[in-house]
Amino acid sequence: MANFSNALFYGLLFFIWFAATTFFRYVLKKRKNGSKPVRHPPSPPSLPIIGHLHLLGSIASKSFQTLANQYGPLIRLRIVSSTVVVVSNAAVAKEFLKNNEMNFVSRPQFGAADFNIYAGSEFVNAEYGPYWRFMKKLCMTELLSVPQVNRFVDIRRQEMMKLLEILVSFSEEGKACNLGVELMTMTNNVVSRMAMSTRCTPALDESKLLWEFVKEILELAPKFALGELFGPIGKFDLFGYGKRAKALISKFDSLVEKIMVEHEDELNSSSKERKDMMDILLEIHRDKTAEVKLSRTDIKSFLMLHRKNGQELFMAGTETVSVALTWTLAELINHPKVFQQLRDEINAVVGSKRRVQESDVPKLLYLQAVVKESLRLHAPAPLIFRRCGEDCKINGYDILANERVAFNVFAIMKDPSSWDNPLEFQPERFMVGSKGAYDDYQMDIKGQNFNIFPFGSGRRGCPGASLALAVVHSAVALLVQCFDFRVQGGEKINIEEGSGLSAGLAHPLMCYVTPHLNPLELVVNEAK
Numbered sequence: 001m002a003n004f005s006n007a008l009f010y011g012l013l014f015f016i017w018f019a020a021t022t023f024f025r026y027v028l029k030k031r032k033n034g035s036k037p038v039r040h041p042p043s044p045p046s047l048p049i050i051g052h053l054h055l056l057g058s059i060a061s062k063s064f065q066t067l068a069n070q071y072g073p074l075i076r077l078r079i080v081s082s083t084v085v086v087v088s089n090a091a092v093a094k095e096f097l098k099n100n101e102m103n104f105v106s107r108p109q110f111g112a113a114d115f116n117i118y119a120g121s122e123f124v125n126a127e128y129g130p131y132w133r134f135m136k137k138l139c140m141t142e143l144l145s146v147p148q149v150n151r152f153v154d155i156r157r158q159e160m161m162k163l164l165e166i167l168v169s170f171s172e173e174g175k176a177c178n179l180g181v182e183l184m185t186m187t188n189n190v191v192s193r194m195a196m197s198t199r200c201t202p203a204l205d206e207s208k209l210l211w212e213f214v215k216e217i218l219e220l221a222p223k224f225a226l227g228e229l230f231g232p233i234g235k236f237d238l239f240g241y242g243k244r245a246k247a248l249i250s251k252f253d254s255l256v257e258k259i260m261v262e263h264e265d266e267l268n269s270s271s272k273e274r275k276d277m278m279d280i281l282l283e284i285h286r287d288k289t290a291e292v293k294l295s296r297t298d299i300k301s302f303l304m305l306h307r308k309n310g311q312e313l314f315m316a317g318t319e320t321v322s323v324a325l326t327w328t329l330a331e332l333i334n335h336p337k338v339f340q341q342l343r344d345e346i347n348a349v350v351g352s353k354r355r356v357q358e359s360d361v362p363k364l365l366y367l368q369a370v371v372k373e374s375l376r377l378h379a380p381a382p383l384i385f386r387r388c389g390e391d392c393k394i395n396g397y398d399i400l401a402n403e404r405v406a407f408n409v410f411a412i413m414k415d416p417s418s419w420d421n422p423l424e425f426q427p428e429r430f431m432v433g434s435k436g437a438y439d440d441y442q443m444d445i446k447g448q449n450f451n452i453f454p455f456g457s458g459r460r461g462c463p464g465a466s467l468a469l470a471v472v473h474s475a476v477a478l479l480v481q482c483f484d485f486r487v488q489g490g491e492k493i494n495i496e497e498g499s500g501l502s503a504g505l506a507h508p509l510m511c512y513v514t515p516h517l518n519p520l521e522l523v524v525n526e527a528k
């Protein structure tokens, strides 16, 4: 009897404690947000501790899309101890990124920053403020401006020629080639030469180190995301990825320091005709009157620059571009009619005596449509992250200060309410006069149109879009003009998406290549 009354007593005590805590939390929440209770965007039912983690598969953008189909285009998820608001349609994205742009102009900080020796010097994750504004202006007016991109056209031509030579040698040896790897090498070299006049190839000493850095950091990036799930506990670096990244970045730092000293010596001894990114940044570093004082660390951090949302140029310029190229090639190989139509267009505009070049691209409308369609179906940066500045209401829901917002570009660009046959690869949709073409056939893809914005939008949009499109257009055109492709071990390429943060193909793009027009002979014609 005594036991029973004890149990009753403790049960009652627990109930009072539980009710009081719940009430107290409710009152706190109410006071924090004035008198109204917070109205979060809808959430699926969650589990204790892990929240919605069990609802996420290996490809976050796909899982978010599935949840949006069930719970709507604006949802809120809790993953262990972090929350994220996910946006999955064009109208809601516009509400955030256009109508409330200034409140979503910063990016969230990711836990990995704790292990980044460049923390505080980052550009991609920088708070919207004087440093970010200065660097962004510099990107748009100098480092990645159209005239600067045009000044390096010969470098892109040389690197693409190297790619063509490699493919010819694969063809002569009758060996299958991993196209993804070759495309990645080419884009690494283009970006690396524009950034600091250094190639990034396993065959050379310095370049080998750079090459290894890019490879390793790309492998590590998705693993960082794991730590993120554990919120504050992630800071303890339970898996050791933080320490590995720190060691890698330190290696990159010594290498870039050496290249920087060489650049400084050159700047002291002569005036260079063509300045690479490092030269431009070093000049600002020395300029006592510059609006913002750039430190050596800021320069190195910038050059290590970004991959989508979180890591800093090598990854932005290399992985995203090579992913876009690989997907476009894969879709073309799987759609022989589209491939042939593109080849016919190139032949009609360029003929068969010279290599297609960047200056031909404005006349190659079908080529542009092919690339747009590929970016629509396979966004190289499928999730864009931003951070909410101050509490605000969007579509009747409260979005709280500091909350992370993920724009699911992957889902938005396949939304059946915006696109007919959204999962089909149909470049015609971007051609004027074609059956089913959109009125707005020259659809802007650089952030004005929220049905298709692979480069993000607004002030925080991608400053590398012109460079990226220059590389993707010319490489696709050259490969289609010069080679036929046969898939190794099958008729079609398996276009399954890879897991983790990478938006690439799950399986290597292995092909046998045969020259259609021998590119090595065409070069001679081009020089005329």
Ligand code: HEM
Residues within 6 Å of the ligand: 123, 124, 125, 136, 144, 191, 305, 306, 308, 313, 316, 317, 318, 320, 321, 324, 379, 380, 381, 384, 385, 454, 455, 456, 457, 458, 459, 460, 461, 462, 463, 464, 465, 467, 468
């Ligand atoms: C197909 C290739 C590429 C795609 C799809 C892409 C996509 C993106 C996206 C979606 C963002 C976030 C935009 C936003 O928040 O609204 C971004 C940011 C950025 N990208 Fe790219 N990118 C590509 C290539 C490049 C290249 C080649 C570079 C430079 C070499 C570059 C440099 C940057 C930088 C610096 C940012 C951060 C801008 C900021 O925070 O203000 N990207 N990119």
